Amino acid sequence: EAQVTQNPRYLITVTGKKLTVTCSQNMNHEYMSWYRQDPGLGLRQIYYSMNVEVTDKGDVPEGYKVSRKEKRNFPLILESPSPNQTSLYFCASSFGGVVMNTEAFFGQGTRLTVV
Amino acid sequence: GQQVMQIPQYQHVQEGEDFTTYCNSSTTLSNIQWYKQRPGGHPVFLIQLVKSGEVKKQKRLTFQFGEAKKNSSLHITATQTTDVGTYFCAGQTYSGGGADGLTFGKGTHLIIQP
Numbered sequence: 093e094a095q096v097t098q099n100p101r102y103l104i105t106v107t108g109k110k111l112t113v114t115c116s117q118n119m120n121h122e123y124m125s126w127y128r129q130d131p132g133l134g135l136r137q138i139y140y141s142m143n144v145e146v147t148d149k150g151d152v153p154e155g156y157k158v159s160r161k162e163k164r165n166f167p168l169i170l171e172s173p174s175p176n177q178t179s180l181y182f183c184a185s186s187f188g189g190v191v192m193n194t195e196a197f198f199g200q201g202t203r204l205t206v207v
Numbered sequence: 208g209q210q211v212m213q214i215p216q217y218q219h220v221q222e223g224e225d226f227t228t229y230c231n232s233s234t235t236l237s238n239i240q241w242y243k244q245r246p247g248g249h250p251v252f253l254i255q256l257v258k259s260g261e262v263k264k265q266k267r268l269t270f271q272f273g274e275a276k277k278n279s280s281l282h283i284t285a286t287q288t289t290d291v292g293t294y295f296c297a298g299q300t301y302s303g304g305g306a307d308g309l310t311f312g313k314g315t316h317l318i319i320q321p
Contacts, residue, residue, distance in 0.1 A: 123308070125308060125309075127311075132216070132313070133313065134213075134295065134311055134312060134313030134314050135250070135295065135311040135314075136311075137308060137309075137310075137311075140308050150308070182249060182250070184250075194238070194240075194255075194299060194309075195240065195252040195255060196240070196242075196250075196252065196297070196309060197252070198249040198250045198251070199249065200249055201249050
């Protein structure tokens with residue numbers, strides 16, 4: 093079954109304690125991205141990756157890191173989480189390049205609370 | 208950078224009434240996509256529009272892409288309780304290296320009163 097898998101689904105952590113949210117896709121997609129969703133602000137892109145070892149900043153990258161060592165995985169790293177990073181996070185993947193069918197598949201989401 | 212504005216932010220309708228949400232992009236798009244997010248769920252792809260002036264239908268849902276490829280709309284006829292959720296548009300452009308990322312509108316929350 094084609095899917096994007098995020099873990100964990102829920103996480104409560106303390107300020108400053110490093111954490112990683114994993115994302116894995118099984119569709120051989122080139123393009124992967126991370127979004128955060130906050131009330132009234134919609135989906136805002138944090139980072140994206142167009143292929144292995146190619147990553148770039150989205151609209152709200154401050155306080156986050158990513159890596160793309162393998163095509164299927166795109167972890168989101170918060171080196172020193174702060175309360176303003178409390179949010180709902182989504183990972184998404186799609187085909188890149190010149191392929192016209194660039195439908196994005198989303199993971200189930202990770203609800204992060206930083207206290 | 209590219210911006211996609213979506214209105215309204217919230218829409219309350221009585222069950223059976225129609226519903227429309229609108230998107231406007233600051234730049235000409237290569238395509239526009241629509242997603243639906245049920246309460247507590249994740250965004251799910253509905254459709255992609257590519258051609259200028261394109262109109263597509265999915266049962267009670269009608270999607271339009273403007274002639275200038277800068278605006279789009281989603282219209283739901285005779286809403287049902289299963290239509291509840293947030294509808295997002297997402298614009299995409301193509302640069303020299305291929306498809307750029309999706310720029311999402313803020314979404315329209317559809318609330319249906321029985």
